[in-house]
Amino acid sequence: MEAAELLTLYEQMALIRRTEKAAHDLFLQGLVKGTTHLAAGHEAIAVGASAALRDDDYVFATYRGHHHALARGATPEECLAELMSRATGLCRAKGGSMHLTKADANMLGSYAIVGAHLPMAVGAAWSARLRGTGQLAVAFFGDGATNIGAFHEALNLAAVWKLPVLFICENNLYMEYTPIASVTAVPRPAADRAPAYGIPGEVVDGNDVVAVREVVARLARRARAGDGPAVLEAETYRHFGHSRTDPATYRPAEEVERWLRHDPLDIARGRLTEAGVPQETVDAADARAQETVRQAVEAAKGAPPPDPGEAFTDVWADGGAAWRT
Amino acid sequence: MADVITYREAVAEGIAREMRRDTAVVCLGEDIGEAGGVFKTTAGLFKEFGPERVWDTPISEQAIVGAAMGAAMTGMRPVAEIMFSDFLACCWDYLANEIPKVRYMTGGQVTVPLVVRTANGGGLGFGAQHSQATENWALTVPGLKIAAPSTPADVVGMMAAAIRSDDPVVFFEHKGLLATKGAPPPPGHVVELGRAAVVREGADVTLVALASMVPVALKAAALLAVDGIDVEVVDLRCLVPLDMATVLASLGRTSRLVVVEENPYQGGWGATVVSVVADEGFGLLDAPVRRVAGECVPLPFADALEEQVIPTVDKVVAAVRSLAAY
């Protein structure tokens, strides 16, 4: 990969990391209600995969989806405003942290029912094929989703219809508070099951943005060529607990340490150094990300709350909510 | 076209008309292709439109409805079949959590123009897991439109409206009506969703019914006419949007109301109808309202037992008589 492209990917990851940190801080200040599922630690998957996709490809994510919204073009300001229930939020304050959606970039939503979006991605891929657009659909999901029926139905349907869809599992070793290994009969919950559906299942270091980009690009080419879906299991780790209230004390200290030493930003920095990019250039990218997020926080804080009337819009396509005549 | 058409044929005809006018309309479901559907409600579609428009699926209710949703979000107008309405429970997440909420929770960014068709209700002796009237399940979820036609012409007209709707529609085809016959719909026939029909005019009592209960109500009305009780029958056709204007207008003429619904009394749509009447039309009433509804038991197998628990002509006649005498 070119050093310039790697630097861009690094800056996107830095922007996500800073946004997640800001979300955490704003929560501690009481400015973010409900819950958040931060993706700090997962940046390389969203950014690496996005870099391998076309702008018009479809992306479906889970409630842990801030990184996917940001990687597909949502701004930190839109995202933080949404978390802070502001009128300027990405979903006009009607979605919240778990439902970040950027439809004009074909990031078609974040879904809080585990596994529910996998069949939707299959449907989007089917639609792309019917319309002959050459678009791909990608579903990002957690390891926990691999034990949900919808995962299995989606894989089979995608395989039997040979659809251009990629199933990308972010295996961070835990489903909420339970280690995935303790409730799953195979060691690689996504990749190991893929062959049972006639689908290739690959494993990648999910903290290495270059590796992710490469494997996604290869699987995407294959899918676009008509060779059908693929499963990619990206190994990663979440830096925070499952959600905002979880201190994650169930994780062994040495496991946490090992993974924090394998930080996606550090790995990318290492590669930038190898590629001869000066330290100051990388620091400048960091500083830009930090400043963007600082301004985003200020702007979101200053944004107004939603008009109360918004509670009664957007149920139906006519914009309203009337259930009777 | 023949001078009569069955309800069953009307389903395929309604879908075919829309598939001819809009290439974005595609069908998916179990056995719907060459086999023409287990109820033969998609007969002829595969032959006319081919495998790129009519897709056989595995037995994967979540994938069927979930994929329909994804396709609807990205430019298609899918018509998904769930063989028996009882199986909606297998993909309930999509009907309760995903399809009806995505527009709202994305702040209006995403539209889901799809139809989920399903064979609903009792009358064919299929037992408790294949005979439920489940329209009241869908009724509990804001964001779904609910259609339940009672005649072949309405099947075609409402299918057109459902497929053209930019909102998700659950389309209940009643198993007990599949063999019934009616006038064929004229070309271009569209019945707007949310428009009830006064299918029999009368001055004494209003009977409000849906789907298979419409012929039951009409039969009861014919019997009551012999006794000089003049019954008006309203076919609701849709539960969402719910045409309360037509119901209230009818009450303005008759001042007495009986609601006939196949689904269980507990949580049934009739409760919503009568509560709106209590709220907004109390002054129109000269008698209490009555609901003739299914009993709160699973549907039994034997006809003689089923008769005990779902509304029959006799039960409707008795309810109307009690009101007329009030």
Ligand SMILES: Cc1ncc(C[n+]2csc(CCOP(=O)(O)OP(=O)(O)O)c2C)c(N)n1
């Ligand atoms: C169907 C369903 N069951 C349970 C939950 C509660 N829940 C939310 S997140 C979660 C764990 C998911 O773990 P995983 O899929 O590994 O994703 P991660 O949180 O690691 O990103 C659970 C059980 C849910 N949201 N949906």
